[in-house]
Amino acid sequence: MNERYSRQILFPGIGKEGQEKISGKHVLIIGAGALGAGNAEVLVRSGIGKVTIIDRDYVEESNLQRQQLYTEEDVAEKLPKAVAAKKHLAMINSAVKVQAHIGDATPEVLEDLTRGVDLIMDATDNFETRMVINDVSQKLQIPWIYGACVGSFGMSFTIVPGKTPCLNCLLRTIPLQGLTCDTGGIISPAVQMVIAHQTAEALKILAEDWDTLRKTFVSFDLWRNQYTSLKMSKAINKDCLSCGSNPTYPYLEHENRTKTAVLCGRDTVQIRPSASGEISLEQLARQLSSLGYKTKGNPYLLSVELEGRERIVIFKDGRALIHGTKDLTRAKTVYQKILG
Structure with a gap:
């Protein structure tokens, strides 16, 4: 040694x-x-x-x-x-x-x-x-x-x-x-x-x-x-x-963890964050657009195009729909990559 x-x-x-x-x-x-x-x-x-x-x-x-x-x-x-x-x-x-x-x-x-x-x-x-x-x-x-x-x-x-x-x-x-x-x-x-x-x-x-x-x-x-x-x-x-x-x-505690659920009949996973709070969709859109992501939104939500068929729709309260997958782990990974 x-x-x-x-x-x-x-x-x-x-x-x-x-x-x-x-x-x-x-x-x-x-x-x-x-x-x-x-x-x-x-x-x-x-x-x-x-x-x-x-x-x-x-x-x-x-x-x-x-x-x-x-x-x-x-x-x-x-x-x-x-x-x-x-x-x-x-x-x-x-x-x-x-x-x-x-x-x-x-x-x-x-x-x-x-x-x-x-x-x-x-x-x-x-x-x-x-x-x-x-x-x-x-x-x-x-x-x-x-x-x-x-x-x-x-x-x-x-x-x-x-x-x-x-x-x-x-x-x-x-x-x-x-x-x-x-x-x-x-x-x-x-x-x-x-x-x-x-x-x-x-x-x-x-x-x-x-x-x-x-x-x-x-x-x-x-x-x-x-x-x-x-x-x-x-x-x-x-x-x-x-x-x-x-x-x-x-x-x-279980109630304070990120909630994930596959939406019935859809190739989509919904994610609710563990902590409550409001996201500035306008600021997030500017940030993601500057990095080359294709975004489209309104005062209520922001849609972000990802690789392949995947797309994430983000709401002001931090809730998101990840379209293009039914895999909960994959959806959680996408969510954390975009929102940290």
Whole structure:
């Protein structure tokens, strides 16, 4: 072990004792896209004991621009990302145990996968799953590292139950990004920057160097040369339903999840968002049109043409009809790609 990880052991923040701790730890990575692939590779190269990866998608050609683990062969074989990630990670470090789960990161699935892990890495692409991660983290008292990027913009925050504000607390303070890679595009350096922030924090936690954890919420825009670091200690909310004095973990409750239903006699799925709120259809239409989507709307709804036969009709309350499919998972993926 000493030779393989010798440069890491030489680093004072880790050393031999820290490396031994890292080798006994288990990390759950939720999402195997750009952030997930990068986080997994860094941790596997660092000698983590076990990595569990969950993802519902498969490798497509557009992924290759930034998702560093995957190859053209994976695209040709249409391999699920979790399976492709496991295959490549095994070739990088065969001593690390890698588990792959193909499927949706539902509250039930995440609660089951999270038991016994030391750290959760956020590499998902949608707000709803992050809120589920947040509640699972608080309920089971497991730290997690938030990360997100789109365009040239990225952000990250380390959440330690009982020590820092949770994501639900942060929503009262920081407006989180609503664009996705499918609507705002992305450049690879932004991905790498978020991965660097996430994995640096991960190594601190895995080596149990808690005093050096970053206590700020960081965000940056590489294209505009901007970097911000905000202290978040005052964001802790004692009445927070996720981490407060009387938590109820609202995002684990069935009634607060996105509702999906296949419409009878139609090749259409209806989706209702988990949280209530009003969407600016005019602003959304301008944004999507600028990205090349064909849109048509009125004061009540917006219709967006997608690939093939698919079309999404969005209403002001966030409800949407995804035409051209009866697959609930596919419909949910389309919804989150367009609306974040």
